Amino acid sequence: MQNSQIQEFTSKLDLKELISQEPHKFSSTFNPINSVDRNSIFNSFIYQFSKIEFIEKIINICLFQSDLTVGVNNNADTIKFITTFLKNLNYEVSQNTFNPVDIPKPKILTAIKVAQQIATLRSEISIHLLTYDTVLQHFPKRDLIIDRLLRSVISKRLLDYQSFKKEFDEVIDSIQFFNDFRPMKKGILELGVFLQQSSSDEVSIFSLTKLYKDIITSAYNELINLKTLNKNELIEDYLCISDKKSVEKVVSNLMNFLNVGYSFYKTGYDLIDNNIFGIESSTMTLITGPSNHCKSIFMINLVRNIVTNIDNVFADGDAIVYITLEDDIHKLLRRFISIFGNTGSEIVRQLFIKANEIISVNSNNSNNSKYISDEISKILTELLNVSFIENKNNKCKIILKHCNENTFSMSDAKKFIDTLKLNSINPKILFIDYVDVMVPSSQKHSTYNDYDAQGEIIQEMRVASRNYSIPIVSITQNTRESENVMQNLSNNLVGDSYKKVRYTDYIYMIRLRSDTDLLHPQVKNDVTTPLDPQISVVDLSGQYFQNLVPLEIKITKAKDGKRNISKFHIFSGSNLRVYDKLSNFISDIPEFKRNIQKLQSNIHTLEVNSIQGPQLNDIMNNINNMEMLI
Numbered sequence: 010m011q012n013s014q015i016q017e018f019t020s021k022l023d024l025k026e027l028i029s030q031e032p033h034k035f036s037s038t039f040n041p042i043n044s045v046d047r048n049s050i051f052n053s054f055i056y057q058f059s060k061i062e063f064i065e066k067i068i069n070i071c072l073f074q075s076d077l078t079v080g081v082n083n084n085a086d087t088i089k090f091i092t093t094f095l096k097n098l099n100y101e102v103s104q105n106t107f108n109p110v111d112i113p114k115p116k117i118l119t120a121i122k123v124a125q126q127i128a129t130l131r132s133e134i135s136i137h138l139l140t141y142d143t144v145l146q147h148f149p150k151r152d153l154i155i156d157r158l159l160r161s162v163i164s165k166r167l168l169d170y171q172s173f174k175k176e177f178d179e180v181i182d183s184i185q186f187f188n189d190f191r192p193m194k195k196g197i198l199e200l201g202v203f204l205q206q207s208s209s210d211e212v213s214i215f216s217l218t219k220l221y222k223d224i225i226t227s228a229y230n231e232l233i234n235l236k237t238l239n240k241n242e243l244i245e246d247y248l249c250i251s252d253k254k255s256v257e258k259v260v261s262n263l264m265n266f267l268n269v270g271y272s273f274y275k276t277g278y279d280l281i282d283n284n285i286f287g288i289e290s291s292t293m294t295l296i297t298g299p300s301n302h303c304k305s306i307f308m309i310n311l312v313r314n315i316v317t318n319i320d321n322v323f324a325d326g327d328a329i330v331y332i333t334l335e336d337d338i339h340k341l342l343r344r345f346i347s348i349f350g351n352t353g354s355e356i357v358r359q360l361f362i363k364a365n366e367i368i369s370v371n372s373n374n375s376n377n378s379k380y381i382s383d384e385i386s387k388i389l390t391e392l393l394n395v396s397f398i399e400n401k402n403n404k405c406k407i408i409l410k411h412c413n414e415n416t417f418s419m420s421d422a423k424k425f426i427d428t429l430k431l432n433s434i435n436p437k438i439l440f441i442d443y444v445d446v447m448v449p450s451s452q453k454h455s456t457y458n459d460y461d462a463q464g465e466i467i468q469e470m471r472v473a474s475r476n477y478s479i480p481i482v483s484i485t486q487n488t489r490e491s492e493n494v495m496q497n498l499s500n501n502l503v504g505d506s507y508k509k510v511r512y513t514d515y516i517y518m519i520r521l522r523s524d525t526d527l528l529h530p531q532v533k534n535d536v537t538t539p540l541d542p543q544i545s546v547v548d549l550s551g552q553y554f555q556n557l558v559p560l561e562i563k564i565t566k567a568k569d570g571k572r573n574i575s576k577f578h579i580f581s582g583s584n585l586r587v588y589d590k591l592s593n594f595i596s597d598i599p600e601f602k603r604n605i606q607k608l609q610s611n612i613h614t615l616e617v618n619s620i621q622g623p624q625l626n627d628i629m630n631n632i633n634n635m636e637m638l639i
Contacts, residue, residue: 270478277314285570292514293471323405338411350396367619419469420450443484464508516566535577556582
């Protein structure tokens with residue numbers, strides 16, 4: 010969602026004015042300015058589902074002599090869908106305080122109970138034993154309210170399948186609306202609080218503005234999750250080509266799409282850039298592989314290559330978002346420093362460990378503590394500047410975020426994106442590490458089923474990529490079979506759920522090949538060119554070549570472009586970079602050596618200063634001054 014769209018969205022949401030101008034759209038007891046009942050907005054929503062006319066429609070479709078099916082679901086699934094709705098509706102009506110003049114609450118609760126009983130009967134007895142003609146027999150002790158309800162349904166009986174199908178679809182869609190909208194209760198209640206506080210003289214403008222901003226961010230995120238609403242909106246998402254005038258309209262549509270909603274990013278890897286041209290907006294990509302086979306590291310390398318590639322143009326405020334659900338954010342930052350800064354991963358880790366030790370040792374020495382803290386800050390500042398700022402060729406920001414595993418959903422990811430947008434940061438690509446520890450946004454999986462839930466998560470990612478017009482890249486694990494180098498890499502190796510394959514646009518399958526080396530003919534052909542110097546055993550004996558491992562990468566799915574194409578790459582265990590060609594690694598060695606020596610020197614200096622303190626520097630300065638005088 011663009012900033013201009015958000016401003017338009019928020020400007021239209023002048024709720025006081027809206028409700029004061031159209032009070033008939035809210036419950037008769039609700040006054041947004043004076044009411045102390047913050048539930049009133051939500052009550053007015055529940056009221057729409059508790060109308061007797063709607064409950065009669067539910068009873069009507071249960072009495073009609075036809076199968077009750079929704080998509081691939083069977084009768085039992087549909088009845089469960091309806092009875093669950095009625096149970097939730099009964100709860101909401103019982104808990105809420107609305108009291109419409111025309112429908113007393115006891116009458117509503119009675120109607121809901123009757124509908125529940127009829128739905129249950131429909132699941133327990135033969136369809137031919139529950140009809141318009143026999144339904145009264147199943148309620149022999151009915152009171153006046155029940156009798157009038159059932160006779161009203163009988164008088165409005167459905168006469169043909171077309172009428173039934175129309176009413177059935179309307180009821181099912183309405184229930185889905187209820188299921189989609191009900192989780193928004195918290196946001197609606199917050200809106201009620203906002204309306205109350207906005208009329209108070211005791212609340213500051215700053216507090217109101219912040220509350221309003223939080224509500225809008227949350228509300229927008231929840232609104233785009235309304236599956237039924239989105240489905241209906243997409244009905245008008247079409248192009249009509251019939252004559253020259255219509256072509257002009259289509260071209261205008263395409264130009265807007267190319268200017269605003271479309272982007273393509275080069276990855277720096279020939280396998281991807283030459284066969285599928287890079288990473289395209291509005292696509293879902295999975296990186297798959299066995300456990301501990303460099304999947305996360307490869308994804309960070311993609312981030313670096315995309316940010317630093319001069320063919321990828323970013324504007325002020327654009328950002329790449331990387332969310333980790335597994336590693337601590339500071340451990341993730343260490344990996345980014347190594348890969349972006351061409352620095353040894355082990356020496357960066359040693360810096361963190363040594364800095365922690367020195368800070369702890371000097372924590373009780375007030376004279377030395379601030380000096381040591383300042384020295385460590387200088388080293389870290391220089392390290393981050395060299396890694397992220399000085400080597401970048403464009404204006405793109407990098408956003409790193411950590412979330413707890415097994416609690417994070419795509420709804421949380423979208424909420425974070427919306428928050429960034431409201432702060433003038435425009436996410437262009439979203440990376441999530443990783444799918445297997447995410448949960449679906451929907452709560453319909455009451456008994457968590459990995460197969461269906463994992464598929465739903467990927468489908469949510471795919472929908473989000475289209476809604477935001479950005480690429481989304483994530484990771485999943487393969488089965489253990491994929492570690493067998495004799496096993497051909499294929500989508501059958503993707504773990505947990507084949508639905509992950511079904512809902513993904515592109516799949517890059519990767520595997521470390523410790524069983525081979527750079528001298529293997531296939532590896533050698535992939536990582537060198539005829540112009541490179543010939544590789545020999547002597548060439549690979551140097552210390553910087555000891556940590557190189559062939560990395561097999563294969564495109565196993567591509568909606569557009571070539572698939573089942575594979576290529577060997579090089580993984581360097583020293584700086585954690587994944588190289589397309591050996592020549593790229595060789596060109597990095599001089600800088601890598603300088604960076605290693607610089608960090609080693611900084612760590613040594615820290616160790617000396619932590620023991621001697623700033624006094625040592627004063628002595629050394631005095632000695633230097635004396636030498637100059639002599």
